[in-house]
Amino acid sequence: MFLQAEPAQTLGYMVAGYIVIFGVMGLYLLSLFLRHRNVQRDLETLEEPEEE
Amino acid sequence: MESKPAGLKFLDGLTVALMLVATALVFFYAPLEAVMGQVQRVFYFHVAAGWVGMLGFLVAAIAGIVYLRTADRKWDLVGLSAVEIGMVFAFINIVTGSIWARPIWNTWWTWDPRLTTATIMELIYAAYLMLRAGIEDPNRRARFGAVYAIVGFASVPLTFFSARLFRTIHPVVVGTNQPGAEGAFDMTPKMLQVFMFSLFTFSVLFIDLLWHRVRLGRLADRVEQLKLKWMA
Numbered sequence: 001m002f003l004q005a006e007p008a009q010t011l012g013y014m015v016a017g018y019i020v021i022f023g024v025m026g027l028y029l030l031s032l033f034l035r036h037r038n039v040q041r042d043l044e045t046l047e048e049p050e051e052e
Numbered sequence: 053m054e055s056k057p058a059g060l061k062f063l064d065g066l067t068v069a070l071m072l073v074a075t076a077l078v079f080f081y082a083p084l085e086a087v088m089g090q091v092q093r094v095f096y097f098h099v100a101a102g103w104v105g106m107l108g109f110l111v112a113a114i115a116g117i118v119y120l121r122t123a124d125r126k127w128d129l130v131g132l133s134a135v136e137i138g139m140v141f142a143f144i145n146i147v148t149g150s151i152w153a154r155p156i157w158n159t160w161w162t163w164d165p166r167l168t169t170a171t172i173m174e175l176i177y178a179a180y181l182m183l184r185a186g187i188e189d190p191n192r193r194a195r196f197g198a199v200y201a202i203v204g205f206a207s208v209p210l211t212f213f214s215a216r217l218f219r220t221i222h223p224v225v226v227g228t229n230q231p232g233a234e235g236a237f238d239m240t241p242k243m244l245q246v247f248m249f250s251l252f253t254f255s256v257l258f259i260d261l262l263w264h265r266v267r268l269g270r271l272a273d274r275v276e277q278l279k280l281k282w283m284a
Contacts, residue, residue, distance in 0.1 A: 007087060007088065007089035008155060009089060010089040010090050010091035010092075010155045011091075013151050013154060013155050014092075014093050016151050017148045020144060020147050021097050021148060024140060024144050024147075032261075032268060035268055036264075039268060039271045039272050040054075043271060043274060043275050046275060046279065046282065
């Protein structure tokens, strides 16, 4: 690698790396959104009888 | 329906804008590294993710200390949230490191001191979540969680300094590389700018996610209290 004239051909690894970065962050954001939505629904259901 | 605070809306917008700029800088501003080629661009977010992981565990340890002093449940929630976010980003750090290692070290994985300590750190915090899941009493769970987060934090400096203290092939950004380090490179001014901007962006992202996660935890607490009230 150190005797090469041009940079190593590593584009595929870079793409894989960024798929992991944005993929995992995206999944975490989705999990936060879904959990928030479910908790909000539960809260509304439990608060409804109190308001009545 | 509880509306999102204005500060959080602003922070969401700022985080998205910073992420877009940081991504553009990584792909269009940072120069191509002469030896490793395109895979070196993983470095900017790989290190930033590792930084957020360690920051999360630091916040959890501090929240643990504050909880033990005040017994305020809010700090237990901050600790739990920080660990959860820290684990996500430490995971990104480990996996992207493995992807980077394949063309540079010619292997996906090696039991090098840095890789080993990073994995142990991640497992220690996975055990934190398992410990919490096994305790029903909220006060006891918070107390145990706080002590565990403080003790578990010992794994963080150990991971950080492992590439400096032990013989390793993992390069370091700040400090002198070990003689056997492979994948080290001299950062040009442009690379340094992108690196620092990425660290800043991920720090803002951490604050934003922490705020969202703590908010979620508070809502979940309210649901639990209402459920207990209905059952009583």
